[in-house]
Amino acid sequence: MDRFTIEDLTAARTKAAAVLENPDIFHLMVCSGTGCHATGSLPVVEALRQEVAQRDLGDKVRVVETGCNGFCAAGPIMVVHPGDIFYQKLKVEDVPVIIEEHILKGKPVEKYFYKDPVSKKKIPSQDDIPFFAHQMPRALRNKGLIDPESIDDYIGRDGYRATAKALQEMSADEIIEEVKTSGLRGRGGAGFPAGMKWQFAKASPGETKFVLCNADEGDPGAFMDRSILEADPHAVLEGMIIAAKAINARQGYVYARTEYPLAIRRLGIAIEQAHERGLIGDDIMGTGFNFHVEIYQGAGAFVCGEETALMRSIEGRRGMPRPRPPFPAHKGLWEKPTILNNVETLANVPQIILNGGDWYASVGTETSKGTKVFALSGDVNNIGLLEVPMGTSLRKMIYDIGGGIPKKRKFKAVQLGGPSGGCVPEEYLDTPVDYEEIAKVGAIMGSGGAIVMDENTCMVDMARFFMDFIQDESCGKCTPCREGTRRQLELLKKICDGKGEPQDLNELESLSDVIKETALCGLGQTGPNPVLSTLRYFRHEYEAHIHEQRCPAKRCVALLKFEVNEELCTRCGMCARACPVDAVEWEKKQLARIDKEKCIECLTCYDKCKFNAID
Amino acid sequence: MSLAMRPEHADITPDMWPQIDEVIAVNRSIKGSVIAVLRQCQDVVGYLPVELMEYIASGMNLARSDVFGVASFYALFSFEPKGRHTLKVCTGTACYVKGIKEIITRICNEYDMEEGGTSPDMRFTLEPVRCLGACGLAPVMVIGADTHGDVSSDKVVDILQAYE
Ligand SMILES: Cc1cc2nc3c(=O)[nH]c(=O)nc-3n(C[C@H](O)[C@H](O)[C@H](O)COP(=O)(O)O)c2cc1C
Ligand code: FES
Numbered sequence: 156m157d158r159f160t161i162e163d164l165t166a167a168r169t170k171a172a173a174v175l176e177n178p179d180i181f182h183l184m185v186c187s188g189t190g191c192h193a194t195g196s197l198p199v200v201e202a203l204r205q206e207v208a209q210r211d212l213g214d215k216v217r218v219v220e221t222g223c224n225g226f227c228a229a230g231p232i233m234v235v236h237p238g239d240i241f242y243q244k245l246k247v248e249d250v251p252v253i254i255e256e257h258i259l260k261g262k263p264v265e266k267y268f269y270k271d272p273v274s275k276k277k278i279p280s281q282d283d284i285p286f287f288a289h290q291m292p293r294a295l296r297n298k299g300l301i302d303p304e305s306i307d308d309y310i311g312r313d314g315y316r317a318t319a320k321a322l323q324e325m326s327a328d329e330i331i332e333e334v335k336t337s338g339l340r341g342r343g344g345a346g347f348p349a350g351m352k353w354q355f356a357k358a359s360p361g362e363t364k365f366v367l368c369n370a371d372e373g374d375p376g377a378f379m380d381r382s383i384l385e386a387d388p389h390a391v392l393e394g395m396i397i398a399a400k401a402i403n404a405r406q407g408y409v410y411a412r413t414e415y416p417l418a419i420r421r422l423g424i425a426i427e428q429a430h431e432r433g434l435i436g437d438d439i440m441g442t443g444f445n446f447h448v449e450i451y452q453g454a455g456a457f458v459c460g461e462e463t464a465l466m467r468s469i470e471g472r473r474g475m476p477r478p479r480p481p482f483p484a485h486k487g488l489w490e491k492p493t494i495l496n497n498v499e500t501l502a503n504v505p506q507i508i509l510n511g512g513d514w515y516a517s518v519g520t521e522t523s524k525g526t527k528v529f530a531l532s533g534d535v536n537n538i539g540l541l542e543v544p545m546g547t548s549l550r551k552m553i554y555d556i557g558g559g560i561p562k563k564r565k566f567k568a569v570q571l572g573g574p575s576g577g578c579v580p581e582e583y584l585d586t587p588v589d590y591e592e593i594a595k596v597g598a599i600m601g602s603g604g605a606i607v608m609d610e611n612t613c614m615v616d617m618a619r620f621f622m623d624f625i626q627d628e629s630c631g632k633c634t635p636c637r638e639g640t641r642r643q644l645e646l647l648k649k650i651c652d653g654k655g656e657p658q659d660l661n662e663l664e665s666l667s668d669v670i671k672e673t674a675l676c677g678l679g680q681t682g683p684n685p686v687l688s689t690l691r692y693f694r695h696e697y698e699a700h701i702h703e704q705r706c707p708a709k710r711c712v713a714l715l716k717f718e719v720n721e722e723l724c725t726r727c728g729m730c731a732r733a734c735p736v737d738a739v740e741w742e743k744k745q746l747a748r749i750d751k752e753k754c755i756e757c758l759t760c761y762d763k764c765k766f767n768a769i770d
Numbered sequence: 771m772s773l774a775m776r777p778e779h780a781d782i783t784p785d786m787w788p789q790i791d792e793v794i795a796v797n798r799s800i801k802g803s804v805i806a807v808l809r810q811c812q813d814v815v816g817y818l819p820v821e822l823m824e825y826i827a828s829g830m831n832l833a834r835s836d837v838f839g840v841a842s843f844y845a846l847f848s849f850e851p852k853g854r855h856t857l858k859v860c861t862g863t864a865c866y867v868k869g870i871k872e873i874i875t876r877i878c879n880e881y882d883m884e885e886g887g888t889s890p891d892m893r894f895t896l897e898p899v900r901c902l903g904a905c906g907l908a909p910v911m912v913i914g915a916d917t918h919g920d921v922s923s924d925k926v927v928d929i930l931q932a933y934e
Contacts, residue, residue, distance in 0.1 A: 193917035227906025375862030375901035454844035471802030
């Protein structure tokens with residue numbers, strides 16, 4: 156393959172776009188993200204290819220494996236263009252029917268359409284499904300539309316045009332100015348303005364500088380960055396090249412979680428393809444600009460998502476944070492000026508360069524511009540990945556897009572920002588997605604994990620869960636984080652075990668204050684947030700554990716009796732059928748009884764009983 | 771190329787040594803590559819015996835303490851032999867909310883093992899891991915290259931039957 160000049164890129168774009176947009180063939184876009192892989196999309200792709208070959212439809216049909224479609228709950232998913240027809244939960248057996256009816260006879264197969272849970276109507280077109288209708292894809296603009304392993308597909312969707320523009324037509328200052336105008340803030344959690352960070356690094360003296368991409372995605376319950384890398388890896392690479400031009404760096408690293416093999420593989424392919432075309436490497440598109448990118452795999456330490464720790468880890472050392480200043484913009488990787496940006500932050504950059512900062516800032520709120528990607532999961536119907544304009548309310552995300560809470564249960568809280576964040580209860584669900592507004596209600600925007608919890612979730616147990624995480628991941632360098640979180644965890648465990656004392660809540664609060672003020676890095680400084688936010692909104696649950704030895708949500712095993720409540724039991728036998736070890740004795744129309752000798756306290760019966768009849 | 775005396779070790783078979791030497795040779799002159807070397811060597815052997823880390827240290831020309839220090843810091847590295855199948859159970863928030871705790875209890879009961887431990891017959895190692903990024907399928911368990919979603923405490927035993 157010859158190396159591209161800017162003219163070649165234009166020609167390649169026209170050619171690739173003609174394939175992507177060809178209305179005379181069917182484009183079968185099968186989701187091939189981690190979620191759909193697990194539900195069986197690969198055999199479906201295989202079957203489609205076979206069927207197409209057998210019927211000799213090769214020139215009428217394109218079968219494409221795309222990145223994560225976003226609607227993981229409906230996987231395996233296939234979208235057919237033209238027509239934007241959305242098929243869900245496909246199996247290998249369904250393939251011949253779809254080829255026969257839809258491709259050969261032109262009649263989409265209703266059986267596999269999405270069915271709206273409210274109206275009970277089948278919805279053929281992806282855009283009309285509520286999950287998609289309220290979204291605004293920008294960082295995810297190519298998801299489901301291209302083969303992430305094909306640079307041609309990416310080029311056909313305007314790929315590398317932003318790079319060409321930035322390298323050929325724009326000065327470093329102009330790039331920085333454009334990004335500042337866009338109002339783009341860091342999507343990795345802290346929300347620092349990207350343009351300003353770049354400006355500091357540009358102003359830093361030094362021949363050698365680095366651009367790093369943070370793909371560590373450590374917050375549990377977050378899969379935005381993984382999905383972006385799996386669906387559109389070139390967009391992130393372009394963001395890095397443009398950043399490199401802005402600060403004059405020649406080398407970049409992507410620090411990726413080792414738990415993300417598919418994302419790492421696709422990114423590797425993207426780097427290789429970009430290299431072959433001369434879009435990364437030396438003398439990019441004949442502009443004289445050099446920039447190389449390497450992937451660096453993490454090794455399972457949450458704290459390595461923190462910027463100074465991440466840099467130490469790339470240096471091959473124990474990933475411990477260090478105090479700032481000096482900031483990485485002055486002394487970062489190998490002591491050289493460095494910028495670190497999150498995957499999603501970088502994925503937004505090419506569009507900002509192409510369409511302008513004003514275009515980007517035309518959406519959003521006063522202080523939070525553009526869109527934000529969220530990973531919605533937990534007790535919600537439409538689990539998946541979504542991108543909404545800043546300013547969208549949490550309620551809209553959970554109910555209109557997320558389809559509400561399953562099993563007719565009640566909403567309790569949504570957890571934002573992972574172990575550094577907090578819970579937002581029902582009364583604040585109208586809070587808009589906005590860095591400052593979310594902080595006001597005691598949570599943080601965070602990287603985009605949004606975990607919905609229903610009434611069966613114990614908030615004390617959740618606080619314990621997050622503290623367990625923080626305590627385990629604390630690198631141990633500073634005392635407040637190491638010792639303070641250990642003490643907090645002890646207290647929370649004690650309360651969950653029904654041994655809590657009234658003064659424990661005060662101690663939790665005062666410890667939180669000390670840790671927040673004195674910890675060395677963001678891990679400790681934000682670690683007590685889940686405790687504080689659950690104390691703020693769900694103090695009554697803590698009090699029930701302490702004063703009444705009662706867990707209102709029935710999750711804390713030490714406070715449960717494992718006895719069937721005679722009055723509430725409807726004798727339905729659900730618990731007996733669900734018990735994995737046959738510890739529930741029940742006969743038709745008889746009261747169930749739990750044999751405590753056999754019971755392994757797994758809580759399955761509590762979960763299955765619809766009448767709250769197990770005490 | 772032999773970099774140092776190869777130590778005797780029951781779990782490092784003769785065909786593994788050339789692979790280990792290759793990893794060291796490729797990375798030897800790359801600054802900061804020790805984490806990648808440890809990861810790749812662990813992929814070859816299954817875990818990191820002390821003798822192997824000493825061998826890596828001398829091959830990479832690093833102090834023993836540097837290599838041990840790095841290896842002990844990162845959760846990915848294991849110093850104990852593992853079972854034939856490693857069950858990575860996700861203990862991320864989404865999986866926790868959806869009941870991973872019950873699944874772990876069930877596995878431990880069924881196969882007589884502890885969290886992080888290995889069953890007496892060396893069949894399974896139970897490794898709680900941080901979010902696997904597949905929260906849409908919660909609760910999630912990964913065995914080798916297979917991701918199992920929507921696991922429950924009764925289904926898990928059926929799933930595990932396929933792994934001898
Ligand atoms: C303990 C800790 C863990 C972090 N983990 C991540 C992470 O997984 N991904 C990420 O992008 N940022 C993470 N951050 C934030 C980074 O330090 C940094 O602010 C961010 O990557 C900068 O990029 P941005 O400005 O584009 O958001 C973490 C911070 C702390 C304190
Ligand atoms: S919390 Fe289990 S995969 Fe994310």
